[in-house]
Amino acid sequence: MASIINQISFQNFFNYYGPLEDNTYEFSTGVNIVVADNGGGKSKFFNGFLWIFYDEILDSDTKTRKTIKNQAVKVCSDKAKYEAIVNDLIDCNVAIEFSDNRFRYRICKGFRIKKLKSDASLIDGSDWQVFFKGLEVSKRDIQLLEFHEVYDEDEQRRILDKLIQPNLREYSLFQGEEIDKLIDFNQADSLNRAVKTLTDINKYEELEKITKYVADRAEKDLNEKVSSNDTASQNYMIKLGEKEKKKTSLTHELEKLKSYEHSYTENKAEVDRLETLNENAEARKDFDDKIKEQNNKFKSIKEDYDRLVEKLNERFFDGNFGWIAMGCGKEIVSFKEKLNRYREERILKKAAILSEDKHNHINLLPPDSPDTVTLQTMIEREHCYVCNREAKKDTEEWKHIVSLLYRKESGQNKSVQIFKNDLNDFFGDIQLGAQSYVGRIEGIENSILRTREKEQDLLDRITKVKDKIKSLKDERSHLIIGDEDNMTDARQIMAQYRGALSRLQKSEDDIVKSKTTIESLNDLIRKDEFELSRMRPQDTPKEYEIHLDIASDIRNAAQRTRVRVFNDMILKLEKEANQHFQNLIKYNELAGGILKFDKNPRGTIDFNYVDEEGNEVSGASEGFQRMKVLAVLMAIISVNPYGYLYPLLADAPLSAFGQGFIKGFFEETEKVFPQSIILIKDLYDIESENKLNKLGNELLNNDSVSTIYLNQIPGNLKQIEVYTEHKKIPK
Amino acid sequence: MIDNLLKEILRDAELSSKYNISEEVIKKAKLAPPYENKVIEYLAVIIKSKMVEMHGDITVYNKVKNLIK
Numbered sequence: 001m002a003s004i005i006n007q008i009s010f011q012n013f014f015n016y017y018g019p020l021e022d023n024t025y026e027f028s029t030g031v032n033i034v035v036a037d038n039g040g041g042k043s044k045f046f047n048g049f050l051w052i053f054y055d056e057i058l059d060s061d062t063k064t065r066k067t068i069k070n071q072a073v074k075v076c077s078d079k080a081k082y083e084a085i086v087n088d089l090i091d092c093n094v095a096i097e098f099s100d101n102r103f104r105y106r107i108c109k110g111f112r113i114k115k116l117k118s119d120a121s122l123i124d125g126s127d128w129q130v131f132f133k134g135l136e137v138s139k140r141d142i143q144l145l146e147f148h149e150v151y152d153e154d155e156q157r158r159i160l161d162k163l164i165q166p167n168l169r170e171y172s173l174f175q176g177e178e179i180d181k182l183i184d185f186n187q188a189d190s191l192n193r194a195v196k197t198l199t200d201i202n203k204y205e206e207l208e209k210i211t212k213y214v215a216d217r218a219e220k221d222l223n224e225k226v227s228s229n230d231t232a233s234q235n236y237m238i239k240l241g242e243k244e245k246k247k248t249s250l251t252h253e254l255e256k257l258k259s260y261e262h263s264y265t266e267n268k269a270e271v272d273r274l275e276t277l278n279e280n281a282e283a284r285k286d287f288d289d290k291i292k293e294q295n296n297k298f299k300s301i302k303e304d305y306d307r308l309v310e311k312l313n314e315r316f317f318d319g320n321f322g323w324i325a326m327g328c329g330k331e332i333v334s335f336k337e338k339l340n341r342y343r344e345e346r347i348l349k350k351a352a353i354l355s356e357d358k359h360n361h362i363n364l365l366p367p368d369s370p371d372t373v374t375l376q377t378m379i380e381r382e383h384c385y386v387c388n389r390e391a392k393k394d395t396e397e398w399k400h401i402v403s404l405l406y407r408k409e410s411g412q413n414k415s416v417q418i419f420k421n422d423l424n425d426f427f428g429d430i431q432l433g434a435q436s437y438v439g440r441i442e443g444i445e446n447s448i449l450r451t452r453e454k455e456q457d458l459l460d461r462i463t464k465v466k467d468k469i470k471s472l473k474d475e476r477s478h479l480i481i482g483d484e485d486n487m488t489d490a491r492q493i494m495a496q497y498r499g500a501l502s503r504l505q506k507s508e509d510d511i512v513k514s515k516t517t518i519e520s521l522n523d524l525i526r527k528d529e530f531e532l533s534r535m536r537p538q539d540t541p542k543e544y545e546i547h548l549d550i551a552s553d554i555r556n557a558a559q560r561t562r563v564r565v566f567n568d569m570i571l572k573l574e575k576e577a578n579q580h581f582q583n584l585i586k587y588n589e590l591a592g593g594i595l596k597f598d599k600n601p602r603g604t605i606d607f608n609y610v611d612e613e614g615n616e617v618s619g620a621s622e623g624f625q626r627m628k629v630l631a632v633l634m635a636i637i638s639v640n641p642y643g644y645l646y647p648l649l650a651d652a653p654l655s656a657f658g659q660g661f662i663k664g665f666f667e668e669t670e671k672v673f674p675q676s677i678i679l680i681k682d683l684y685d686i687e688s689e690n691k692l693n694k695l696g697n698e699l700l701n702n703d704s705v706s707t708i709y710l711n712q713i714p715g716n717l718k719q720i721e722v723y724t725e726h727k728k729i730p731k
Numbered sequence: 732m733i734d735n736l737l738k739e740i741l742r743d744a745e746l747s748s749k750y751n752i753s754e755e756v757i758k759k760a761k762l763a764p765p766y767e768n769k770v771i772e773y774l775a776v777i778i779k780s781k782m783v784e785m786h787g788d789i790t791v792y793n794k795v796k797n798l799i800k
Contacts, residue, residue, distance in 0.1 A: 200732070203733075207736060207740070210788060211777060213791075550799070551795070553749060553750075554740070554770065554774055554777070556746075557743035557745065558740055560743050564743075565739055
């Protein structure tokens with residue numbers, strides 16, 4: 001019967017302020033969930049288990065486990081410490097009740113602290129006196145109501161072990177990323193250790209050893225009995241001697257096999273390490289390439305930026321948009337007005353002078369226009385470019401053009417008729433528009449704006465590329481193992497890898513040869529035993545012979561059974577692991593690979609993650625990696641004919657891996673663990689009426705989920721007054 | 732739990748054939764007496780002594796040695 005945690009209570013333990021009865025959670029078989037947002041007391045809750053099992057708590061500041069002895073003041077509720085007066089005693093306790101099919105047990109660990117100063121610090125141990133209590137254990141028959149104290153320390157220890165056996169605690173009690181370390185697929189022995197711990201395969205090994213011992217002793221007894229008999233023939237003694245020699249050879253060969261297996265293990269670890277390193281080297285090369293590409297990009301953008309900055313001075317006097325003219329737009333208008341006024345006045349003055357003779361005409365083309373060169377051209381080409389008409393030689397028009405050429409000498413300027421025209425503005429605008437600065441003054445602000453935008457864009461791109469380079473370098477740094485970064489030359493790693501691979505192959509061959517030799521020696525020994533049984537003196541006591549016969553048969557059967565059970569287990573393990581894996585990832589859009597288990601020459605298990613073609617898959621996401629570990633862990637438990645007899649206690653096992661993985665995890669956990677208590681944030685939704693998100697509400701209606709508790713911190717509290725409230729969410 | 736270990740060893744083809752142990756007998760086999768067969772008794776005593784009572788190897792041997800008189 002599995003051990004089931006019925007309740008856990010806290011008293012002034014971290015945020016769990018107040019007496020035990022105010023902070024009691026009741027659980028039952030199946031899946032139990034405690035939902036809390038960040039700071040809602042999940043890790044503190046988990047710390048209760050760490051205290052009960054290991055006398056430790058996880059220091060959230062350093063992320064390391066520390067013995068509770070030095071952390072008592074920190075562990076005690078700040079609110080309780082704050083409210084205490086000098087000489088007040090504060091109780092801090094964690095109590096767990098659990099049951100099997102016969103008894104209900106209660107385990108409590110606690111301490112008291114006494115406030116020594118009115119202005120005592122909330123964390124300084126010297127301001128408080130701490131009194132630790134011993135482990136308190138009591139039990140009652142499940143049919144009865146009254147608990148009885150258990151005082152015997154051995155009994156207390158046995159009861160604590162009954163809750164979760166010490167060697168199974170690492171597989172039953174884990175927090176977040178610790179799951180990844182439960183089975184480290186890069187460590188050859190990690191999987192095998194988990195298999196040995198969680199299955200009964202060890203029992204078969206133990207049985208093989210004891211049956212061998214019994215058979216050897218039975219043989220020794222028989223031989224001693226026969227040797228002491230005078231009627232034993234010389235041939236019998238010779239045969240016995242030969243057999244003993246073979247047994248000595250067998251012992252030596254078994255020693256050699258052990259050494260080959262040791263060598264195999266070492267080389268396998270080296271190959272695994274170098275494979276990881278090689279993968280790292282390749283991955284590092286990828287990163288180096290990417291960093292190089294980003295560096296080039298950075299260089300190019302930086303050059304663009306430097307060029308832009310260098311050109312800023314030029315832009316002040318740039319022919320297109322001379323920034324120096326910015327704001328001069330009004331000055332141009334003012335200049336134009338003044339120029340027009342000047343021209344107007346000048347002409348009016350001229351007109352006044354000439355007005356006495358009404359026959360004089362004057363055109364108000366700009367003074368001296370058309371110019372001499374143009375007039376010369378017009379005369380030669382017999383064409384007036386002012387009115388764009390023909391002016392044939394010796395015609396009136398042609399003669400007029402000629403007269404204009406000599407107007408200064410002839411005094412013609414004085415004799416033309418005065419008339420006013422509107423060409424002033426027209427030519428003024430042409431003059432102004434011809435100035436490169438003037439026409440574009442209005443666009444300068446826009447030009448500056450565009451330049452600033454370009455500068456900002458370049459700066460943004462520089463920051464982005466810099467961030468990218470930093471992120472790539474950070475990621476790359478995780479691939480460095482020890483000082484291996486110096487050994488960046490992939491060829492060097494490959495050379496070592498080939499060496500280790502070759503040594504691994506040799507130790508594999510040695511193991512195979514050695515096993516053949518052992519088998520052959522065993523055959524010879526069995527033949528000798530058969531012959532010896534025929535050569536034994538007639539008066540050899542039958543019971544000795546029967547004893548040896550049965551002991552040998554059982555020894556051989558135990559050897560064969562261990563191999564058979566182990567081989568069957570590998571097959572089942574692969575089947576179960578893939579089934580669990582597929583169920584765990586079924587709500588994820590990506591399909592996972594195949595988990596492959598093989599027996600290696602040493603007789604232990606090799607694990608690989610492959611695709612459908614059998615090619616090794618690497619670089620799976622963290623979510624898939626964790627699901628692999630969980631699937632294999634669940635498979636190991638599932639192949640055990642007795643299942644698992646202890647609860648699973650996990651804090652944030654799948655934090656940030658998405659709702660799909662979480663859903664798969666809850667569905668699958670229920671199939672393997674008789675009880676699980678999962679502390680999780682990912683089902684919390686502050687907007688929802690019951691504070692559970694969609695998946696949380698789905699789970700609430702799922703029959704396999706027994707209870708869901710919600711932890712909350714009341715709002716508007718000072719840090720010193722913070723405490724955790726909890727409520728059971730009704731189904 | 733330990734009964735399963737006994738049953739698995741008894742399922743060994745060579746052993747069950749030599750001592751005529753049927754599947755029926757294997758299913759019923761337990762560590763506690765009465766035993767259907769001398770081999771079952773012999774094996775049950777080894778398993779019980781070593782793995783339940785946690786005896787040392789010598790004690791286990793002496794227990795099974797006394798089974799055959």
